[in-house]
Amino acid sequence: MKLQQLSVFLENRPGQLGVPVNALAEAGINILTMSVADTTQFGILRIVVRNWLRARAVLERAGCVVKVTEVVAVDVPDRPGGLAQVLRIIQDAGINVEYMYALRSRDRADIVFRFDDPDAAIEVLKTNGLEVVSNDDLFDSLPRE
Secondary structure, X not given: OEEEEEXXXXXXXXXXXXXXXXXXXXXXXXXXXXXXXXXXXXXXXXXXXXXXXXXXXXXXXXXXXXXXXEEEEEEEOOOOOHHHHHHHHHHHOOOOEEEEEEEOOOOOEEEEEEEOOHHHHHHHHHHOOOEEEOHHHHHOOOOOO
């Protein structure tokens, strides 16, 4: 139930975000979700796509430096306190959240998490009745590329 996320390293200057986004667009690859983090010197574009192997090849051909990371998408209860509940479960299990960001979804509140121990996080979440979203769940509702 882990997803493969592509992290693309970018110089922090005008136009650099367009390089990977345009390369994926020209290849007909749809970005399901993304996040951008920056520092003074560089940025990191984090993306989840249906075919990460193909996307990685496209990005590398475009001259991008790409790293593959395992992340976990969780169906967070869409109500006040829903995220707090999930974070409390993770915290009580001693699992660290390195970062998180929202996931495009039609009728749910899904969050992508990068945990220090994704396998332990998945086990704890399932044990506590939370849904870990699979690749099929994410991509079956979207048009084919």
